[in-house]
Amino acid sequence: MAQRREFRWPQPLEGDEPRIWYGGDYNPDQWPEEVWDDDIRLMTKAGVNLVSVGIFSWAKIEPREGEYDFDWLDRIIDKLGHAGIAVDLASATASPPMWLTQAHPEVLWQDYRGDVCQPGARQHWRPTSPVFREYALTLCRAMAEHYKDNPYVVAWHVGNEYGCHNRFDYSDDAQRAFQEWCRERYGTIEAVNDAWGTAFWAQRMNDFSEIVPPRFIGDGNFMNPGKLLDFKRFSSDALKTFYIAERDLLAEITPGRPLTTNFMVSAAGTGLDYDDWGNEVDFVSNDHYFTPGESHLDEMAYSASLTDGIARKNPWFLMENSTGAVNWRRINYRKEPGQLVRDALVHLSMGADAICYFQWRQSKAGAEKFHTAMVPHAGEDSQDFRDVCELGADLRLLADEGLIGTRLAKSKVAVVFDYESQWATEHTATPTQNVHHWTEPLDWFRALADRGVTADVVPIRGDWDTYDTVVLPSVYLLDEANSGRVRDYVKRGGRLIATYYTGIADEKDHIWLGGYPGSIRDVVGVRIEEFAPLGDDHDGTLDHLDLTNGTVAHDFADWITSVAPGARVLASYRADPWTGMDGVPAITVNDYGDGRAAYVGCRLGRDGIAASLPDLLAALGVDAADETDGAGDVLRVERVADDGTAAFTFLFNRTHHPVTVPLDEDATLLVASLAGATDDGAAVTIAPNGVAVARR
Structure with a gap:
């Protein structure tokens, strides 16, 4: 079993108390500078204390090969830091600039039919390309050297959503890397033959050079299942190897700064082996987007619990979620009233000590212009922004009451x-x-x-x-x-x-x-x-x-x-x-x-x-299920301190009708979103999409 890296969490800016991190992806390079000061005013109003910067900024940071422009990035980081807002700084390697792919089209990944993924979106690079790796690490070095002493950068955001679009590559680079991966895993070609059952359909190989990726074999035919399973393992490992190369270079130059990369853990999000990747980050972070419809709350809680399992119950970071609709489904449903706050508190209840969104300000152009944000197109005078401010206040209160330092209680x-x-x-x-x-x-x-x-x-x-x-x-x-x-x-x-x-x-x-x-x-x-x-x-x-x-x-x-x-x-x-x-x-x-x-x-x-x-x-012989009427109406989650001095109970309404839930005698109701205590204070009534948080 792989050795896990020591857990390290982003520390607050000098002079600040530890807080639940709150904010989102911030793309100031999409906006004229006169918007920046208004952004910081609104961030302060909402209680934002951290933003992720530079994720897709390679072309802005290095407009031409070897020429770096850090001035704009220095200015915005300085403005943020002076306002008490920390920065999770990206390595900026997620999307290569046009000058790179025009000069080196060999870095573009190929699909299983041999078609080349052209630039025009993102993640059009192949993880096994030595050429792309050299350019990416050169950028990482320049970023690390320039920001190694910056007091406002509290963490490195390495890459972004690895494998979201380039999980599989079938190029010659990938073939060579797959052959080497098989050599390291199995040692001999006979061991590969045994693992893949190549006696079937005369697929026996005599040498590692005969190993090819599972490319197109004809419509309706069946790929060797052993090879296909190993190629999925290899593809996860190839991206992980690329991430580790970035991580290690950044860590060498900035050894005191924790590093992470954002996973995409969800019930159906099974592209990479995120539990294996969990060994390689200083702290686990995740991007999660809600499933519309009746499974919304449960799928979110399930995914957050799995993320907590990957983090081994250490605090983890919700790096992205949405305030409302996304832009990438066939139908992009809005969130119902109350769900912005409730959804964030689901992740918090399951062990997240950071709640962040994609993104801070909703884009006015580009492929994600209809993806909702903390500041929507409607601006400050909007229900979404009012909910963002409400959530910021809730997180400050919970931090003040001692939530930091607690973990998701272990279930039976x-x-x-x-x-x-x-x-x-x-x-x-x-x-x-x-x-x-x-x-x-x-x-x-x-x-x-x-x-x-x-x-x-x-x-x-x-x-x-x-x-x-x-x-x-x-x-x-x-x-x-x-x-x-x-x-x-x-x-x-x-x-x-x-x-x-x-x-x-x-x-x-x-x-x-x-x-x-x-x-x-x-x-x-x-x-x-x-x-x-x-x-x-x-x-x-x-x-x-x-x-x-x-x-x-x-x-x-x-x-x-x-x-x-x-x-x-x-x-x-x-x-x-x-x-x-x-x-x-x-x-x-x-x-x-x-x-x-x-x-x-x-x-x-x-x-x-x-x-x-x-x-x-x-x-x-298990006494686990609650057979009382309405036992399943509420999802009950607890966070507890290791020493037992504090416990926080989160109560989420799973129904479309109000639910009244008794409170423990020694419990104090702290947060009541679409909820309220009964007249005698002995219970709380929670409306649909509501949540209550009590401390005892």
Whole structure:
């Protein structure tokens, strides 16, 4: 396991008290200088104390090769610093200038058909290009030397959203780097042949020079799954290697300044292995944009919890979110009243000690001109800016009351997420294209919340085996080490819930033989001979299965053919006899060592999981779910001090009607956005999109 860098957090400007960092991306180079003073006036009014500067400013900083213009950047940083606003300074390498790509078109990435990504947007560079790396590091050196003693720069913002647009590159540079990556990972070409199963379809290779990226192989054909999985690993590593080169140069020149880069952690944001990347930053930072519709709050809480897991419960930095609509969806929905403040406090509750937005002032030109900002097109006299000011006041109050220094309290339940299992389930030759890993952890998180349980979302490399109860939701890849962790965890008394499509293959995507789930079959106490995918794309196919507990399975079911002697069947299928599924076990629980393991052999969805949880947890001997009426109406999150001297309770309304929640006797209501205490002060009533924060 990779060594994690020592945690280091941006420190306040000299003479200032520690605060929750608050601000956003600031692009003064998009505006005439007469706007700058007004920006700082409004930042002061809103309580902004940090902005990220220079993220897309390479062409402004180095207008021609070797010619640097720092004057404008010096002036704005000086203005900000004198106003008490710290700077998170970018390395500015995210988007190369036109003069560079015209002189060196070989730095442009290529897609799997060989087409070149032309300049005209951003991230049109290939991470394995030695030419681009030289230019980028030259800029990093110039930036670091110029700002190494600047007292207003509190952190380095290295690159920006690596892999957002250049995750995959299939160029000759990438081919050479992929060959070397395989050499380092496997040592011999025979080990690569074994990992990729090249005996199939005569793909055996004699030398590392025969390794090529998974380029276009013809429409409707199937790429080697082992190669494709490794290329996704390589692509994450290639971008990480580029980031590390920037980071190390900046750190060498400015050793006292913490460094980060902004991840894109979300339920569906699985492009890079952000848990692996978490080893390489001084503090974790994340960009998160809301999912419109009914999953808005839950998906945000899930993603924030996963970010906290990647940060290993150290404070983390919300580097970007939106005050309202974004610009990049087919339909860019606005936020509802109250959601600007509530959404920020969701991230704060889950361990963020910084709340920032893209961006400070809404652009009047360019591709993101319709992306909302802290200062919208409507200006200061707008509801968004009033909400921005309200949030700034809330953050100041919470800091004054001691929130800084607290962490997200550890839940009793961990829901495990694995980037590589998601990558493996994306292959085009699987039992069903309707099932991938990432949806199942989110469903379990939401179903547990429906039962009054706020789970922690923990990466597969994290400490999930220290929790009272663990959910392994469609964790398709389980290598020997993690299979051993599962076995040891349950054996010593842990309570495990494993679902369909878990423990199917090892880290090479080689199937564990002998019946599914091969690597933990003894733990869960079931043996599956065949999958039974469900769908309606052909007339007469089985599109669902009813369970004896009243729930319904869709998309996927296991054909469980034997159950361990000591295992109990909690629910079975009801189906026509000709289907072969009537009476087949669907949910089981098995004693193993001092612990118990449940197995859910089908996709029940959020509602089906929530309905099954009471019996499931009871069979496991777990007292976790709250069965009182309305237990799932409120998402309850706690931050606690390590020494137990302070605890902050965040209460979020998950419904579209007002909810009244009792307050602890010793609790003081601090923040009430679309909420208010009852007349007796013993409870708080929270409106839709509302939040209340109490300290005890």
